[in-house]
Amino acid sequence: MKVIFDTNIWRYLVDDEAITVVQQLCRRRKxxxxxxxxxxxxxxxxxxREVRLALIRAICSPEWKRLMPEAYTSSLEIVDELARCRPQWMLPKTDKHRLQPLFRDWKAKNGFWRRLTEQPDEFADVLKHADLPTLNGARAQAYGRRKDFLAQGLTKTAHLDKWxxxxxxxxxGWDGDKIEAWRPESMAAITYALSLAHGPYWDWIRCFVDLDRxxxxxxxxxxxxxxxxERDRLPLQWLWWAVSFLQAFRKTTDGNPADTQLAQYLPECDVFVTADKGFGWVVDECRKYDVCALPDVWIIPGGGNGVTQMLARFA
Known part of the structure; x- marks a missing residue:
């Protein structure tokens, strides 16, 4: 059984000094x-800083399975669909000279996770200056969507396929007809991502696609x-849109963009544990459309009581 913990769960595990217990449980229960x-x-x-270092130590245990970034998995599905629909845009062959260093940074022992473990303060400083403007923009967009929904009286979720x-x-290039809502939003997001030279999507996609074309x-x-x-060939693009869209029907917080990002990893696990009822509701709503496999959601209370309940359930 593969399990992803929401960030709030990691905080509870650290505060309750339960990381070792989880490691033992993993060995015993597979x-x-x-x-x-x-x-x-x-x-x-x-x-x-103290909380930051404790959390980083917790997630960097070699006993956990570390995933590739969502920019990689999302880029691959886009590349596959471009190869099907726009083969003239593809490189004659994969640019391994560019691809291998990117891949190695996430898989090698001296790559991303080692830098995070050994240089957490430097990493935090780089992240603050590089990603904060993008994060603030995503937060503003989330609050703006919620405001628009309230202004239009949209307080109840309609069938996503009807939007x-x-x-x-x-x-x-547009025929003047109505378009499924996820399509232009995904296009806008990837267009922006590809405008950022040396951004993650630009880095991954250019290994397969001749972006000059x-x-x-x-x-x-x-x-x-x-x-x-096709939607079913781009499940992570649809999931990104669906999560951010559904969040606007509930109270918006600064954590919404992080939840949207985390949701793109959920197809890679069997169980997702969170103390956030709103996030759990969003995931359960997305599951109804069967676009991609989504895990069972376990919603637990906050704090030590929630940790105790979760560990008992796994045992």
């Missing part, structure tokens, strides 16, 4: 604790997203 890089990034941004939209003005503001790129790509 559980695998899966750690997404998104969790590492969130902990590295923790303001209290459609249209551009406010004609665009070359791709005009991300042109009609062919737009038609790829609006008409040609």
């Amino acid at each position: 559980l695998t604790v899966v750690v997404p890089p998104a969790t590492a990034f969130e902990f590295a941004a923790t303001g209290d 459609e939209g249209a551009f406010p003005a004609p665009r070359e 791709v005009d991300v503001h042109g009609p062919d790129w737009l038609r790829f997203w609006l008409y040609d790509c």
Whole structure:
């Protein structure tokens, strides 16, 4: 059984000094604790240094399984769909000269996780200056969507497949019809990501795609997203949109963007443990659409009582 802990669960485990208990339980019950890089990034941004170091030590245990970043897995599904729909954009062969160092940084013993373990303060400082503007932008977008929903009286979730939209003005490549809501939003997100030279999506995708051939503001790129790509072939793109969309029906917090990022790792586990009822509700809503496999959600109380209940359930 593969298990992902929400960040609040890690905090409870650290506060309750229960990390060793979880390690023993994993050996005894053949559980695998899966750690997404998104969790590492969130902990590295923790303001209290002592808490930050304790959390980083907890998630960097060699006993846990460490995942590749969501930018990698999401990029791969985009690359596969581009290869199917726009083969003329692909490189003649994978650029292994660029790909191998990227992959090695996440898998090698002296890569990302070692840097995080040995240089947590430096890592936190880099993260603060590099990612804070993007995070603040994502938070503003989340609060803005919630405000718009309330202004329109949207307080109850409708069937996600019924949400459609249209551009406010004609665009070359768009037929003027209504479009599934996830499509233009995913297009906008990936277009922005590819505008960031040496950003994670740019780094991964250019190993497979000749980005010099791709005009991300042109009609062919737009038609790829609006008409040609298939939802079931881009499950992480749909999941990203669905989670961020559903969050707007509940109280918005600064943690919403981190939850959206963490959600993209959930197809890689069997159980997700959280103390956040709102996040649990969002995951359960997404499961109804069967776009991708999602784990069972265990919602536990906060603090030591929740840790005790969780450990008993695993035992």
